[in-house]
Amino acid sequence: MGRPRRLDGDPHAPTYAEIVERVDSEIVTFSWPEGVTVVQAYQGPRGQTLDPRESEPIAQLTSDEYIRMGGMRITRTLPSNGCALHLYGVVYLDGRPMYSEATSLDYPGITRLDYQVVPYGHDGMPSQPGARPASYRIFAEVDDELHDTPLAIVGQLTRLPLHPQDGRxxxxxxxxxxxxxxxxxxxxxxxxRWRSSGRS
Known part of the structure; x- marks a missing residue:
């Protein structure tokens, strides 16, 4: 199977691409390639290439959208064990997309941990609304298995702690x-008041 058709010297691929991790998404930043209509992102296995003609992009945006948003936001949950992201500059010729060479990024993955603080009474059962709790129990949930992972539970009387050293x-x-x-x-x-933090 042939490679995606490319015009002479155009379209150009995105350059200087990086992935910035956010709490519920990833932001991909790059230098906008001159002359392209949109930039599209495709997800694939780590260490492998793909043909954009046979896949659906997980994100795309125009130059104006990139400037307004400050980057390309990936809202799809990416695999915790990592994946490859392939960026293509795209122009349209007679209504057909023409793709640049790929700019590929290796995403190492991240395990996301959510926690819930539940008040408990002296009887060892969850407290009723309005009742004074005897203790709190912290329940943690992850989107991938974690083994022997250190957590820090930090107390702060006046506000929520910002990092493990910000409190007791x-x-x-x-x-x-x-x-x-x-x-x-x-x-x-x-x-x-506390915050639970961990690394994976």
């Missing part, structure tokens, strides 16, 4: 979590 360390458990299963990770006393 309440606990530093090492946890193993199954994907999609809320798991109790620690109990904490009432009257404390």
């Amino acid at each position: 360390i309440l606990a530093q458990p090492v946890v193993s979590l199954q994907a999609g299963v809320p798991t109790p990770s620690r109990s904490c006393p009432p009257g404390t």
